[in-house]
Amino acid sequence: MEGLRVHNEPPQGYYHQPSNLLVDHGKGVHFWDSDGNRYIDCASGTFNLHLGYSHPEITRAIREQAERVLHVTSSFQSGPVNDLVENLVRVSPENLTRVHLKSSGGSEAVEGAVKIAQQATGRDEVISFYRSHHGQTLNMIEASGNAFRRKPFRGGQPHGYYKAPDPYSLRRVFPGKSDEELGQYALALLEEHIEYATSDRIAAILIEPITGNGGNVVQPRGFLRGLRKLCDERGIVLVYDEIQTGLGRTGHMFGADHAGVYPDMITVAKGLGGGLPIAAILCEERLLGLGPNDHSFTFGANVLAASVANVILEVISRPEFLPRVRRVGDYVEQRLRALAERHSRNVAEVRGAGLMWGLELTADSPQDAVDLTNTLAHDGLGHGLFLRTSRYGYGNVLKVRPPLVMTLGEATEMCDRLDELFEETV
Template sequence: MADLMRARCDAQSDVRADALSYAQNHLYYPVSAYEMDHGEGVHLYDTDGNEYLDCASGTFNLSLGYGHPEVVKAMRDQVERLVHTTSAFQTAPVNELVRRLVEVTPPNLTKVHLKVSGGSTANEGAVKMAQLATGRRDVITLFRSHHGQTMMTTTMSGESFRKAPFPHLMPGVLQVPDPYCLRCFYRQAGPDSCGMLCVERINDFLDHASSGSVACVVVEPVSGSGGNIVPPDGYLPALRALCDERGIALVFDEIQTGIGRVGRMFAAEHYGVRPDILTTAKGLGGSGAQIAAIVADERMSGLSSDHHSFTYGGNVLAAAAAATTLDVIGRPGFLENVREVGAHIMERLRALAAAHPAVVDVRGLGLMIGIEIGDDAGRPHSERAQALARRGMDHGLILRTSRYGRGNVIKIRPPLILTRAEADLLCDRLEALFAAEAAV
């Protein structure tokens, strides 16, 4: 890794002289030799002043972009009053955030658990809630799913490379095929004729592969790391019906889809499905505040703080940022703009796909969009996707790909404040990137 970093630094004139020696001190190496200096809105700037349009919103968490003035002001005002206190005490920012989360989530979700420090611990807490409420233990998740980095959520995630280094994983977790219609596990022609087989066959997994004691199904309404897979109409309602029939709790992992990313405050609203538990994080912090939450139905609310509580969960400073973020995203016209700008990008990307055989599919909701890359026969081509993402920097684009850089889908998830003009700039740069790739 040090040799790779040295080669990158030698090749990049825009890296400070001390970048290599600093990077060698990292246990977790930065994957890029670029050194960033500041951000503003949807743009990030390196130490030489070069500008990049961030199509990944940081780590998909900067829903309001870099340095949103209202979020910054809320944090500045709060830091002068109180940064942190034990959750034994009430504070106005935390109380306000709880109120707002109940207001914007599905109406059956009335209990908020803020003592979680990120998406991973929110999802783990949701499983604990479901296990306690149902008296059962097994967890069902999907192929290609990504639910976190703790040992439990690593086990829950549907990728073998995530689990490979660890000898002891959590028992009682089953992965089932995801609703990836383009590459259907069951080789069906399409959702109009398949009878939603990817839901129906879960019954077989429950009957023959589980312990018979299944507490919950945990699902991302649109896959995050797994390839931006958008389920067909009817999939999530059918999954809700199956869970009801089998007495299983349904958990929506909205760590990435929530807080306006799909053009609604939560994907649950878009699909018209009410989960028993919903988790949220990432974009809730607006411009980078670390905040996460579990929002649950009354029936799922028996988990006490001594079973799942983290020091920096419910941090007062982060709660102030999150409440302001919900204010901004909830204003008239904001989410409508997300939907309209996202639809405009999708239209331009479909035109791009028609001109470039490397683009196999374009799919998404709101500003959660994926570009699937393939070879000349349409088969997944992860190397081509990675090369395009790397070259994106030369075209002023920060791009990330699916499956932690192992997948063949380029993810387009800019901050939700993206304007129509900025959307066209993004698409213009993507067109230049693909034109350059075709010329190689």
């Protein structure tokens, strides 16, 4: 794109310097920089703008609520928070009838789910999987399945977090096996892991139905079914971290609905606030027990954010919304698969669901694949596309996760631009 601005030097005082791109405003699936260049946001902001930028119903809710009351201490009720509890129970899987609303971000919500499981089971240990991302508090980097998050922080790390191989990580060990077969191997290894690596005091197993930061890996259904059975047999609480897969991203309300295998708890954040901070832990009745001050943050249950969350849930629940996400998602999948076929030397796999897609890139060496992925994301800006890459695995996955309000016409433009980007760069 002509005129991509490179001279917006950020103020020196930043602890970390952001890029030179200065966003001026956004509308729908687009944002504009300070030079007037328009970008299609293929990352929905930070994977949290499910209804895109400046959705009129969200803006109206913010304006109206800001004039009434912004914040109420969580020991009192407010209309928006009461409505949010009811709305979340309404859209959640049947077994999840209780809503914990006292965290304001994803890391806090997953950590809260761990506390709830520990309290309910009287156990302390937690299992998660390679490639997972559950947040960046010290507990959550310990839960997340990647070394680079933990590497800079020596000492003082929490204990009792175990990481087990995910089906995807077994591909290198068992090349040529189907995802379902790999899922069965992963389950067998998990049984061994519990037996020999842990103290068999597992409170919770955490899993993302599709890995958000870890390369858009879709968990095989049989693997999730096996986890469900293992948790039932051993009295372990199964937690789906749906901070990226939740609220329509997969074309279903939850990743659990997409998989057809249901957990005991779901955490949601990101898309729930449409840009405002709010998170929720959805859980079964039997998991009540955490004290009111055991996991309670100042910005939890924020009234302004709750008023926005209610709009978002209402819009996503409209009868035409999710079928349209699936239709647009099917189209995007078809175009990405065609692109992968044309560039089969460099695109190893297209995987995902709904509007959550990842393209795994290959090249002569793993590092070359990472470099290619980063180049595509960088050059994408010149084609009017904001793309993000997976930082996990080899960092060789290009993510395509536009706002869920994307129309077929906008999806066509996005895919045309992706085709041009690949023609030019690969």
